[in-house]
Amino acid sequence: MPVGILGDLCGPKVRVGVFVDRQPIQLVQGKHIRVRSGDEPGSVTCLTTTTAAVVRQLEVGNTLLLDDGNFRLRMTERIGEDEIECLIEVGGLLKEKKGINVPELRLALSAFTEKDRRDAQFILEQKLDFVALSFVQRAADILELTSFIDDFNRSKEERDRVHPEIIAKIEKPHALDDIDEIIAAHPSVNIMVARGDLGVEASFERVPTAQKMLIAKANAAGRAVITATQMLETMMNSPVPTRAEVSDVANAVFDGTDAVMLSGETAAGKYPLETVRMMASICLHAETQHTILARMVAEVDTSEGGFSFDDAIADASVASARKAEAVAIIVLTVSGKMAVRVSKRKPTQLIIAMTQSWQVANQLNLLWGVHPLILGKFSDTDGALLECERALRAREWVRENDTLVVCSGANEFHTGLSNTLKLHSFGHASRAMTARAHWKDALGVLQHKGRVHSPAIDSDPNHA
Template structure:
């Protein structure tokens, strides 16, 4: 059985060549992440085109995820190199651009002094350094170092106790989004989401067509956790971004939030991605720690649709080895256990318009489990039907056929789904014959095996999913031969 959970790889300096991208794909990469916090548009265009060429060459779609930077606050630069801060040192944050040294540095958000107050905490470099705000004077913030360390250029700044008014979409994000739409990215990840309104604002900037990228809301702020239900409902999936989340909130709360968010996403039929520091030690070591292996496995036990590698593949010394190891851990975890089928519950409880297609998906999965069929197959244009089937977490193989190039790539992120490019079929006999051909070609099934086919009838007209057909491979050919006699 093929691996069910998908692997997302961040493409960076260590993996941006076409040869390296193909190595990642052969090792198990399903989705390539373009991190727009770094690199130029031309850099990203080149990587985008390489990923598409690699996918075409290996005969397997690779989805492309554009990760917008968001309103990340960063320090300025230290012209004379990194500086060391010790606990108890005074340190000033300036609103105006000025070179940094041991006494202070500028910050990228000019209104910061208006939105913080004495007593607030400032976390720097993912919480490795911590400052305490003592006073605010005009264009400067006076702080005292609580936890010291090394400071270097453009480190990230978090203020967990402050409700900043930053929009989740910066001017840079809007420019990057327009570029991503021009390229044809499959997913857009929105950083520092606080409410469903942030997701709606991003969707408003996208075309109202099936070709529009799907939105992944990144859960990395306390406000996002508070509004998690509405955010998942508004988006197409979520990413539990544990780096900033673990800085903005107590680290001991992150595992529980991860489990809750994954379960809720599954209940609502949405994609869930678990990210950050999954195999962090493999940036410099050919093997992960035992704790990292357990972390990946536990995300699989939680029911995550995908796991993500960041620095491990973007700039690490062992990017291909990291993907190979991730693949092995997932396969082993999926042999041990699988999450409960909970995906239909939320839709039924909320009385959505999707209840009928959801009920069809549930019935198909229940029947597949009861009858122990070889595979569940479905035909889709938008990708909705395989997403509903995916949310049930069936143990059977799932194959999704689509004539839409965008949907084909998008489904590369769907848990357990093998996407297959297919022309539009105009009658049920054509559908069955095509399913049989592909199942045999891909060695998914052989004559005599039973499969379930989920489709909309009449076929070829974009009819919503309304039919489940039980079929034995070879039966269609025998019937056709009988007709000829």
């Protein structure tokens, strides 16, 4: 069974340094405190951070949020290039190494750090299916990672090259402004709506509209989109979620997300198994609400990139499946892109993506409604359909004589399967193959008796 594996790069997470005596410090509301770049321990009078760009770029009036927004400072004075003074607007007991967010600034930091480069090298060597890049702010961040992947592949033989899909984690408000450029930066770019840091930096009330906008943009561009963070947060300590959390998960499905993601609920929660079951149950029910999903699909403009044969085939496949009351849409795909296009149209039928690449099959698992399967070797359309029937018969997903829609997009390796659509009765390919074998045997018998002459059989060593 194909299973996609994601490697998550941590990115330039800006943090408060350690404290004197390694004990939490009390930030008193209304008091002033200095913030300095450096690696010395902080204290009740001065916090430190090793990320100099934060201190150097801040201006009077800018906000610093600490510990996911639980503490708020406002810059009041610049003491020097690497030191500022701030007013404590929201205080409390602050622990060391907590995160720092600066909502107003587009930090002069690459999202692809030196540590990320080492981690990415490991990810590529292990041939993982996805690479997630944190704190993406601009298209240039994506290009740094894709250039690194290209350099890695340059010294490899074709069979050893890796082609992971990239997950751009949208956590900074500036990424919302540049989202079109980020998506267009590379064909392998997909989106994660990372609502944790996004909620801190962009403010909580902007998260729902940002989520809807990001999902719509990804769907219009034919890219996968993941919605993440605090989806079933209360299940870390409770066996059941709140009604609001259930609505949150369902609404992400209605928005058009391909996947929803759990984090702390399964990484550190008391009820990880129950959480996964609950998430799956909510999603499965939401996906039966075809009227709501159809309305969402109608609002997504998939023609932004202009007309393509693949889009026309995808539209025709979904329309044909509906009118013919097909039970499944079979997508023959090399790169997986045709399966993406069909998935974005949210058909009510099963989408079964048949590919000869394990990595493509693993990556297609991320898509809405897609069931990827590995296809055996074939040389033409009939051979492909025969292999499809063998794979489906083993899984009992369809029954004999069920109607299927079979489609494929541009296929440089099997040009006879390029931009095609076919209505197919399940079992026909197997029956046709059996019939051809019987006819061949019959012709062989007649030839042997001298009643018929067949150059094709004459040249077949099996009928010598």
